[in-house]
Amino acid sequence: MEVSCAFPTALDTPANIAMAEQLGFHRAWVYDTPQQSPDVWMTLALAAERTDRIGLGPGVLVPSLRHPMVNASATATLCALAPGRVAVAFGTGFSGRRAMGYGAVRWSFMDAYLRAYRGLLRGEVVEWEGARMRMLHPEGHAPSRPFDVPVLVGALGPKGGEVARELGDGLFATLRIPDYAGEFSWSAYLLWGTVLDDDEPVDSAHARSAGGPGWALSFHGAYEFGGAEAVRALPGGDEWLGVVGKAGDGERHLSVHDGHCVELNEADDAAWQAGGHSTLRDVTLSGTTGEVRRGLDDLAARGVTEVVFQPCGPDVRTELERFLDVARAEPPISEPITSKESP
Structure with missing residues (x-):
């Protein structure tokens, strides 16, 4: 790949x-x-x-x-x-x-x-x-x-x-x-995603800045393709809708897509703080070195020939370096590829 x-x-x-x-x-x-x-x-x-x-x-x-x-x-x-x-x-x-x-x-x-x-x-x-x-x-x-x-x-x-x-x-x-x-x-x-330290929680400041913008796409996409009910099914969905709902129907899309792929907007932050961060590993390729490596192997097994990683957060170089190190590493023989859905 x-x-x-x-x-x-x-x-x-x-x-x-x-x-x-x-x-x-x-x-x-x-x-x-x-x-x-x-x-x-x-x-x-x-x-x-x-x-x-x-x-x-x-x-x-x-x-x-x-x-x-x-x-x-x-x-x-x-x-x-x-x-x-x-x-x-x-x-x-x-x-x-x-x-x-x-x-x-x-x-x-x-x-x-x-x-x-x-x-x-x-x-x-x-x-x-x-x-x-x-x-x-x-x-x-x-x-x-x-x-x-x-x-x-x-x-x-x-x-x-x-x-x-x-x-x-x-x-x-x-x-x-x-x-x-x-x-x-x-x-x-x-x-999107980020390589986490082995003991790093998914609600750390680093996880929020580097993984958060990609995580927020799960809300943006759910709203655009499934509407409010799809968002309510997500942890933090009610809080997210509470912020987006302040805008009128003709301008609600401005609230939804503000900061898209760059940073968490007001609605995204409300959802993150309400526990939405718990899905970071599920909706992005975020995790420890071993978890990200297994995710990449799963992508290759499903037909992906080019993985395209978007770094987020204030330290773009470190995010690129850490992802590239994992992508170039040989997968651990003792850790088989899982069937977990990729983001």
């Missing part, structure tokens, strides 16, 4: 990607979340200038945020800056859309978008919104067409799986691993 990393796009992300390259990570993925982040393509371009080896890519692009020509041109630019190192992932939009009050894009739209985007990179004339177009970039403005960029599709259900099989070069999953992950030669899985 390749060991990669991801970062919520921030002003210090190019420096963090350069550090990840120094440490030996395979690839760095950067989020397309304009409601809370600098531009993903600008950030990747700066990272390309600071690195020589590490793979680079947006993970995941949300099609509705940009015209396919804009993403094709940006992809071409990054390929020129980092030749042979670029991969692109697309998804229907979680925080990239829901934090602005929209639902996910339809898979029929994703299908049409990917066909147009890939056709543009091949130098073809494509049709979009009733108009015919192709990349007209002269020499020196973009790589010559056609050029190939691996495209991963963020899918969990059957419709997404079909699009990934037909139009993608691999799978980019998070929150859970679809049953068909093993069908793909490239199956990336984005996860």
Whole structure:
């Protein structure tokens, strides 16, 4: 399994990607979340200038945020800056859309978008919104067409799986691993968590800052996909809903996604303090060195070929180093892989 990393796009992300390259990570993925982040393509371009080896890519692009020509041109630019190192992932939009009050894009739209985007990179004339177009970039403005960029599709259900099989070069999953992950030669899985000391409680200050933002996704996801009743089933769910419920219906999503993947917001903190921290090991890859190692082995057994770890908290370097040390270690022979569900 390749060991990669991801970062919520921030002003210090190019420096963090350069550090990840120094440490030996395979690839760095950067989020397309304009409601809370600098531009993903600008950030990747700066990272390309600071690195020589590490793979680079947006993970995941949300099609509705940009015209396919804009993403094709940006992809071409990054390929020129980092030749042979670029991969692109697309998804229907979680925080990239829901934090602005929209639902996910339809898979029929994703299908049409990917066909147009890939056709543009091949130098073809494509049709979009009733108009015919192709990349007209002269020499020196973009790589010559056609050029190939691996495209991963963020899918969990059957419709997404079909699009990934037909139009993608691999799978980019998070929150859970679809049953068909093993069908793909490239199956990336984005996860959160932290390596805990052997006697460290799950409600320690370190566990909260380094594991908490990923843990909070269990509430954000439960609310978006299952509603209030799904949240109430979680420890601390009532306290979480009590904070989110203060906002009006038209702005509740602002409370839900505030601090997404970066820090605990007011609702997340209320749930954590009310005992929600007890699920940290269940919803993230958090635990002792042995527990995290067994979790990684389980991911590999379920078809994951690239694990993508997002560090959180104030000490990004230490989180990256500790995760990489565990990922590179040989699993203990005396500790078999468990059947516990991965985050």
